[in-house]
Amino acid sequence: MVKIVRKQVLNPSVTLLEVEAPLIAKKARAGQFIILRLDEQGERIPLTIADYDREKGTITIIFQKVGLTTQLLADLNEGDHIQDFVGPLGLPTELPEGAKRVCVVGGGVGCAIAYPQAKTCHAEGIEVDVIAGFRSKDIVILEDEFKAVSDHCYIMTDDGSYGEQGFVTVKLKELIDSGVHYDAVIAIGPIPMMKFVSKTTEPYHIKTIVSLNPIMIDGTGMCGGCRVTVGGKMKFACVDGPDFDGHEVDFDELMNRNAVYRAQEAEEKERHACRMDQLAKEMIQ
Amino acid sequence: MPNMSLKKVPMPEQDPNVRNHNFQEVSLGYTAEMAMEEATRCLNCKHKPCVGGCPVNIRIPEFIAKVAEGDFKAAYEIISDTNALPSVSGRVCPQESQCEARCVRAIKGEPVAIGRLERFVADWYRENINAMPEKPQTNGIKVAVVGSGPASLTCASDLAKHGYEVTIFEAFHTAGGVLVYGIPEFRLPKAIVQNEVNKLSALGVDLETDMVIGKTFDIDEMFEEGYEAVFIGSGAGLPMFMGIEGETLAGVYSANEYLTRINLMKAYREGYDTPLKISGSAAIIGGGNVAMDAARCAKRMGAEHVYVLYRRDEEEMPARKEEVHHAKEEGIEFMLLTNPVRVLDDGTGKVGALECVKMRLTAPDESGRRAPKVVEGSNFKLDVDTVVMSLGTSPNPLIRSTTPGLETNKKGCLQVDEETMATSREGVYAGGDAVTGAATVILAMGAGKKAAASMHEYLMKKHSK
Numbered sequence: 114m115v116k117i118v119r120k121q122v123l124n125p126s127v128t129l130l131e132v133e134a135p136l137i138a139k140k141a142r143a144g145q146f147i148i149l150r151l152d153e154q155g156e157r158i159p160l161t162i163a164d165y166d167r168e169k170g171t172i173t174i175i176f177q178k179v180g181l182t183t184q185l186l187a188d189l190n191e192g193d194h195i196q197d198f199v200g201p202l203g204l205p206t207e208l209p210e211g212a213k214r215v216c217v218v219g220g221g222v223g224c225a226i227a228y229p230q231a232k233t234c235h236a237e238g239i240e241v242d243v244i245a246g247f248r249s250k251d252i253v254i255l256e257d258e259f260k261a262v263s264d265h266c267y268i269m270t271d272d273g274s275y276g277e278q279g280f281v282t283v284k285l286k287e288l289i290d291s292g293v294h295y296d297a298v299i300a301i302g303p304i305p306m307m308k309f310v311s312k313t314t315e316p317y318h319i320k321t322i323v324s325l326n327p328i329m330i331d332g333t334g335m336c337g338g339c340r341v342t343v344g345g346k347m348k349f350a351c352v353d354g355p356d357f358d359g360h361e362v363d364f365d366e367l368m369n370r371n372a373v374y375r376a377q378e379a380e381e382k383e384r385h386a387c388r389m390d391q392l393a394k395e396m397i398q
Numbered sequence: 399m400p401n402m403s404l405k406k407v408p409m410p411e412q413d414p415n416v417r418n419h420n421f422q423e424v425s426l427g428y429t430a431e432m433a434m435e436e437a438t439r440c441l442n443c444k445h446k447p448c449v450g451g452c453p454v455n456i457r458i459p460e461f462i463a464k465v466a467e468g469d470f471k472a473a474y475e476i477i478s479d480t481n482a483l484p485s486v487s488g489r490v491c492p493q494e495s496q497c498e499a500r501c502v503r504a505i506k507g508e509p510v511a512i513g514r515l516e517r518f519v520a521d522w523y524r525e526n527i528n529a530m531p532e533k534p535q536t537n538g539i540k541v542a543v544v545g546s547g548p549a550s551l552t553c554a555s556d557l558a559k560h561g562y563e564v565t566i567f568e569a570f571h572t573a574g575g576v577l578v579y580g581i582p583e584f585r586l587p588k589a590i591v592q593n594e595v596n597k598l599s600a601l602g603v604d605l606e607t608d609m610v611i612g613k614t615f616d617i618d619e620m621f622e623e624g625y626e627a628v629f630i631g632s633g634a635g636l637p638m639f640m641g642i643e644g645e646t647l648a649g650v651y652s653a654n655e656y657l658t659r660i661n662l663m664k665a666y667r668e669g670y671d672t673p674l675k676i677s678g679s680a681a682i683i684g685g686g687n688v689a690m691d692a693a694r695c696a697k698r699m700g701a702e703h704v705y706v707l708y709r710r711d712e713e714e715m716p717a718r719k720e721e722v723h724h725a726k727e728e729g730i731e732f733m734l735l736t737n738p739v740r741v742l743d744d745g746t747g748k749v750g751a752l753e754c755v756k757m758r759l760t761a762p763d764e765s766g767r768r769a770p771k772v773v774e775g776s777n778f779k780l781d782v783d784t785v786v787m788s789l790g791t792s793p794n795p796l797i798r799s800t801t802p803g804l805e806t807n808k809k810g811c812l813q814v815d816e817e818t819m820a821t822s823r824e825g826v827y828a829g830g831d832a833v834t835g836a837a838t839v840i841l842a843m844g845a846g847k848k849a850a851a852s853m854h855e856y857l858m859k860k861h862s863k
Contacts, residue, residue, distance in 0.1 A: 136614050150571055156663060156672040157571075181671055197571040199608040330663065330672075333569055333610055334794055335635040336655035340646055347639060347646070352796070366646050369747035373648040374673045 115198040118171060120191050123254040126178050127222050128187040129163070135170030137200045143233040144206030144324060144356050147172065148332040150197040151185055158182050159329045161226040161301075161355065162201060172200070175225030175254075180374075202332040203355045206230060209320050212296035214240040216288065217263070218281050218310050220302020221247060224255050226324055227301040228262070235262040242293070243267065244284045246306070250275035281306065282313045295319050300359060304368045311359030321359035325350045327371060341367050401438035404507030409514050414727035418697045421583045421666055424724060425489075430468070433518040437466035439503060440510045447500035448512060453844030454481045454552075458497060458512055465515055474523040477516060482555040483548060483843060485524060485590045488517030490581060491840045492718050524593060530600035537561035539857055542625040544611045544797065547575020548839045549830030550631035551594060552846030553853075557629075558601035560854050565625070566598075567609040572662065575633055576831075577839070579662040580654070582691050584698070588661075612796035617804075617826060626860070627825045627853045630812060631846060634831035635794040639787055640683070644741030649675060649749035653684070653692045653788035660695050677784035679703040681752050683738055684788030685715035686836075690722065692786045693730045704730050705780065709737040709757050709770045735759070735770070739777065741785055752780045791836050801826075811835055819849035820856075827853055 119131035137147065146161040164173035178184045189195070208215065215234050219227030224245050234241045243263040247253050249272045260266045267284050268276030277284065285298070297320040300310035307323040314321045327339040332351045339350040344361035348354065410426040411417075417424050428436065440462040448458045457476050464473035477484045493499075493513035501509030539562050543554045546568040554564045572578050574591045599605065609615055611632070620628055637652030639645050656674075659665045663672035680696040682689050685708035696704045706725070708715055711734050715722060726732065735757040744750030756776035759768040793810045805813045805822040812821055812828040819827045829845025831837055 136609075140614065154664075154670045156670075197608050199569070199571075199610060200614065202610065202613055330655060330658050331570065331635075333613075333635065333796060335637070336658055337637040337639070337652035338655045340639070342646055347641070363646075366747075370646060370648055372747070373675065 114194050114196055117189055117191055117193050117195065120189070123175065124252040127175060127225070127252070127254055128178075129173060129175045129225075130186070130189070131164075131171050131173045132195060132198060133170060134172045134198055134200075137172050137198070138165045138167050138170045141165040141172060141201040142205035143229040145201035145203045146332070146355060147174065147198055147200035148202060148329065149174075149186075149195050149199070151182060152196050155185075155196065156182055157197070157330055157332075159202070159326070159332055159351070161324060161326070162229065163225040164229055164232070172198075175222065177222040199332065203351055204353070206233070206299065206322060206324075206356050208234070208239070208322075209296050212239055214242070214293070214295055216242045216244065216285065216293075216295045216298045218285060218298060218300040218302070218306075219243070219245045219259075220281060220300075220306035221252070222254075223302030223306070223324075224259070227299065228255050228258055230299045230301070231259060232262045240264050242288065242295075244269060244281045244288075246270070246281035246302070247275070248272065280309070282309050285310060286313050289314075289317055289319070297322060298359075299324075304364050304371070307359060307362075308364035311362070311364075315360050322356050323359040323362060325355050325357060325362070325367060327367060328373065341370075400441055401435065403439060406439075406508045406511040406514070407432045407436040409511070414724075414729070417584065418694070418728040421698055423587055424584050427521055428514055428518040430470070430518075430522070433465050433470075433515055434468055436511050436515060437462045440466070441502055443502055447502065448497040448510075451497040451500040453496070453840045454487075454847055456481050456497075456516070461519065462510065462512070462515055465519060470519055470522045471527060473519045474527075477519060480847075481843070482552045482847075483594050484516055485520035486548065486577060486586060486594065487840050487843065488513055488515075488520050489586050489590075490838075491516075492838060494719065496840070524590070528593070531559075531597055533600065533602040534559055534561045536563055536602070539563065539861065540565070540623075540625045541853065541857070542567060542620045542628045543631065544617075544628065545569075545575055545631040545633055545830075545832075546573035546595075546605070547631055547633050547830060547842060548577060549633075549832075549842035549846035549849075550575065550629065551598065552843040553629045553631060553827075553829065553850045554598055554603050554846075555601065556847055556850035557853060558598065558603050560850075562854075562857070563602070563604075565604040565606060567611050567615065568605065568607045569610045570662065571607050573605055573607065575631075579658045580688065580691070582657065582661050582695055584694070585691065610796065612800040617797065617801040617823070621825070627827065627857055629846070629849050629853065630797060630821070630826065630828040630832055631830045631842070632794055632797055632832045634791040634811075634834075634836045636792045637787065638789045638791065640738065640789065642738060642740055644743060644749075645787070647741050647743055647749050648747055649783055650741055650785045650787065653682075653688045653786055654791065656692050656786045657688070657695065660699065666695075666699060674699065675784065677701040677782075679705070679782040680784035680786060681705045681707055681738070681780060681782040682786045682788055683707050684790070685710065685717055686788060686790070687717045687721055689786075689788035690717045690725050690730075692788050693725055694728055696784065696786070697728055697730060701784065703782075705733050705782065706730055707733045707736045707738060707752075707754065709735065710768070711735055711759060714759075714768070733780075737770070737772070738785070742779070744783075749783050749785055752782050752785055754778055754780055791831075793832050793835065797832075809835060817848075818852035819845060820852060825856070
């Protein structure tokens, strides 16, 4: 059982929680993830570690409300507990040896996971460019944090309501074409974004690392639910990843596998919202 | 004068067409009268062949004699002297190939129902007495046990009884290993497993859940933290797949995932959040006990047709006869000498059907084994929307890859001295599926027991210096 020590609502659908988990904080490295379960009836869901503080013994997670569990998680407050919190799982991100300059590309809530990547690279003295993409101004997150750990930080919005207008891939291509040399691109965000970032870098042969988020139960290699096809071979994202070479991943298959429970997810979330409405009404009466 | 009936006293069971819609236990167990009657079939042979067939050497004729007398408490004490988990083994042991296979009564007629009697005694004790063991005087020596399946529970129990301060590290949120994530409720009620775990707590065993050894904490750190010996009973967790086209379509599961969703995460129960797709028709690939469990779960989850596909014939099926029999009674459809070659897409990325071929068996080779061969041109389509791969498992590499000096064989199984269960690292012992690859609950229990004995010897020697 872990205690929530800090909560921050980053935008209407994205929440940050910092929890006390000293054993995990001691080992955690950028790219790894945790699995949590809210209570006895809860499901197990994986979330990538957004930050860790070895001295305070805390782990930070940032997540978007997509299904029942993330909805319930967002309803928790400082001082509340999460029943199970397991990690650090998966392999840490490995950059090409001797990398001097990298581009970290984040999309939406994926920026939460892109952030520790930028932070780690920056701390190691690597020159870091960040391209963070959002739908619009009202959901921009972590801008100050990104600026603090990068040499250049570009905020992109689909509708142009903040930063520059356009997709992250437009900016990335522009930078590459302007002659910037990247030893690696780290792309984390919605699957289509990672797919198109990988397509963008492929002709330039730039090593592109993506962080996958398939369906999982145990996170230790046991269920095989997280299997993805990488370079034509079956890999388990929980033990072989979650990072993979973006040029080798079958993104379409991943998208399809991740959609298995979407209808059930939406239904559960809806049911929860109805229950909450009902409770609120009862409290008012 | 012994009871010379050639048949076992039958054990009552739920009606097949009722039980295939619920998750309650299939077999209902003997009443006291049935148990006493069955117990009189035992000849109490001098040479006790049955005991030699038991991996934990339960003094079988002795406990059966007590059952015949109606002294069930004494019977329990005899069993629990050598077996830490009698209500578990009484349910899931393959007695027909162990103790009962050696029973003299089996020469003519059915053997004595040793398993049913063991189960009866354990259940009677739990329901009528259920005294929790007392915590022995501690000897102050810390030992660690990795995993909490049958090997680990047995090892921890024996070590705790010797006075060691035992800590179990479990990766999941619940203790029990395969007993809770793999074997379904209708074969082994989880309350029974929990009761066994409670007994360990009473013995003073500390249980740390959510600890993935090799990730959260590793073996070297255990020694740094003052643990003086470690037992690894981490099981054989990695599921195998066939490597055929379409295996990553939505609706294809490993048996591990399918069973874990249902058993551990309780997807079958109202109020639990873990989702599981309800199947119209499901194909289970494989012929072992796990395949039978998956098939029977699929039926209970509401699938109209559940097929078990096995590439050899029924005779070669590794599943227990009883499990196959129960599955058939429940309406599971067996397609023998059949192998899938491709999972077909329904056009939306989900399983639409399974393309299969018929197989034939060659004449036995020198080792007596008949190899399955494809019957060319026999391809056909089976309409299913769920496919469960139950092809076996291999050991998890998490521990071996983070523990320097731990030797493994080609299959990734930990190498141990078969007499002592000691690994290549001093103070580190191992047993169960992590050593043998997928095997039975009782073999794992036997290994845990053996390891506990040699760990005790090792630690006593170390401390007498």
